[in-house]
Amino acid sequence: MKVGEIMTRDLTSVEKDIPVKELIFILDSAKMSNMPVVDEEGKLIAFISEKDIIKAALPGYFEMLHSTSFIPDMNQFAKKLGQIADDPVERHMHPDVICVEVDDDDLQAADLIIRKNLKSLPVIDAERRLVGVVKRIDLLHHLL
Amino acid sequence: MIVTVTPNPSVDEVYWVDRLKIGKETQEEYLTRATDSDISAGGKGINISIFLARMGLENIAMGFVGGYTGHVVVRALRDEGVTTNFVWTGSGETRINLTVLEHGREHIPILIDGPGVAVAEAEMNRFMRCYRRMLKVADWVVLAGSLPPQVNLAFYYELAKLAKQAGVKVAVSAGASCLTHCLPAAPNIVKPDTREHLSFEWMKLRTKEEIINAGKRIVQDGVEIMIVSHEVTGDIVITRDNIWEINARVQTTQFRNLVGADDALLGGVIYQIHNGAGIEQALRFGLAAGILSAESREKVCGDKGKIEHEMANITLKRI
Numbered sequence: 423m424k425v426g427e428i429m430t431r432d433l434t435s436v437e438k439d440i441p442v443k444e445l446i447f448i449l450d451s452a453k454m455s456n457m458p459v460v461d462e463e464g465k466l467i468a469f470i471s472e473k474d475i476i477k478a479a480l481p482g483y484f485e486m487l488h489s490t491s492f493i494p495d496m497n498q499f500a501k502k503l504g505q506i507a508d509d510p511v512e513r514h515m516h517p518d519v520i521c522v523e524v525d526d527d528d529l530q531a532a533d534l535i536i537r538k539n540l541k542s543l544p545v546i547d548a549e550r551r552l553v554g555v556v557k558r559i560d561l562l563h564h565l566l
Numbered sequence: 567m568i569v570t571v572t573p574n575p576s577v578d579e580v581y582w583v584d585r586l587k588i589g590k591e592t593q594e595e596y597l598t599r600a601t602d603s604d605i606s607a608g609g610k611g612i613n614i615s616i617f618l619a620r621m622g623l624e625n626i627a628m629g630f631v632g633g634y635t636g637h638v639v640v641r642a643l644r645d646e647g648v649t650t651n652f653v654w655t656g657s658g659e660t661r662i663n664l665t666v667l668e669h670g671r672e673h674i675p676i677l678i679d680g681p682g683v684a685v686a687e688a689e690m691n692r693f694m695r696c697y698r699r700m701l702k703v704a705d706w707v708v709l710a711g712s713l714p715p716q717v718n719l720a721f722y723y724e725l726a727k728l729a730k731q732a733g734v735k736v737a738v739s740a741g742a743s744c745l746t747h748c749l750p751a752a753p754n755i756v757k758p759d760t761r762e763h764l765s766f767e768w769m770k771l772r773t774k775e776e777i778i779n780a781g782k783r784i785v786q787d788g789v790e791i792m793i794v795s796h797e798v799t800g801d802i803v804i805t806r807d808n809i810w811e812i813n814a815r816v817q818t819t820q821f822r823n824l825v826g827a828d829d830a831l832l833g834g835v836i837y838q839i840h841n842g843a844g845i846e847q848a849l850r851f852g853l854a855a856g857i858l859s860a861e862s863r864e865k866v867c868g869d870k871g872k873i874e875h876e877m878a879n880i881t882l883k884r885i
């Protein structure tokens with residue numbers, strides 16, 4: 423089966439100059455944990471996740487400990503988050519985005535999602551325009 | 567690609583009742599038990615998107631959604647195979663529109679539409695950027711339905727103007743104020759929503775003559791096709807070269823749910839024109855889709871074969 427047949431047909435995305443606080447609002451409202459970043463043509467240029475935002479707010483702890491139990495207190499986390507709230511998404515996004523094409527096999531999407539431990543994978547057309555996302559749940563639903 | 571814009575979507579709740587009890591005194595009976603009910607994603611553009619998807623035509627639905635009911639709308643569209651591209655608002659829930667249909671009087675529905683949620687400036691800016699991106703893949707945009715509270719009445723005009731500048735065709739289906747404001751952008755197709763008002767600022771649309779006079783003036787200003795529902799089973803269509811009266815040979819007693827029927831009509835016309843059909847074929851298909859939608863429990867009929875068969879019951883007369 424092709425990726426286009428199992429993907430979620432959703433184009434929710436952001437442009438690279440929007441502030442982090444706006445991204446957090448969209449992630450929360452749309453109940454997403456990560457977001458494709460597109461240019462003015464709608465072409466996929468990067469990817470950003472809630473994990474990237476946490477990492478940006480608490481770089482040292484994240485790198486060293488991989489555990490939020492070592493955050494001294496939530497006030498400090500909130501303060502750090504406030505400091506990056508107006509940063510453009512561009513500052514924290516991943517330009518080396520992992521994605522699949524709409525005509526790729528579902529197996530290829532499954533392989534990437536499982537191997538790279540991804541929650542979702544952007545889907546692009548031949549011109550690199552975003553056309554949807556494959557979520558882990560899409561795969562599970564499709565396979566059952 | 568067809569892009570629909572529904573600025574003020576809804577969750578549509580429909581209740582069928584034997585008789586609606588409306589108490590005037592506290593001691594009167596006032597609880598009505600429905601015999602049947604339905605819940606679906608709604609709003610004119612969304613109905614058109616669902617209709618087009620059921621015809622097998624890929625399309626993208628845009629607009630503003632919020633809260634739990636916003637998720638209901640988005641999920642329903644994706645389940646129909648429509649691509650979603652909505653802007654999330656922080657000011658509340660997507661509205662609920664309520665329809666009550668009394669058995670035997672389904673052609674005269676009781677409609678209560680919610681006002682919708684306000685759109686913040688940042689959300690509007692996000693939508694406009696998103697809309698400009700979508701114009702790069704669109705060949706048609708459909709601007710349909712009411713506007714959320716406090717959104718400028720020139721909103722559709724701005725969207726139509728941008729689309730026309732990008733070489734994208736435009737259809738507008740809306741009520742009095744925003745449709746009138748949009749006309750200077752010369753959309754390709756306009757369909758006034760006459761459910762609330764039978765007049766549109768300078769336009770009166772009560773009689774056949776008034777509709778024709780308004781239509782002639784509108785097409786003179788650059789609109790290609792104006793479609794006006796004149797009777798429940800018929801429309802008047804005005805183009806630069808022709809005026810048609812289009813009717814269906816059906817009884818209104820056959821109607822089950824009128825909500826969405828007008829949107830199926832416009833969706834049918836756009837579907838046919840998009841596929842290269844002539845105007846007469848498009849109008850026959852559109853009205854057949856509208857009639858079958860009105861006759862079904864569901865808001866829009868998705869059976870293309872049945873629609874094509876129903877076209878034999880549609881008469882088209884040049885005036």
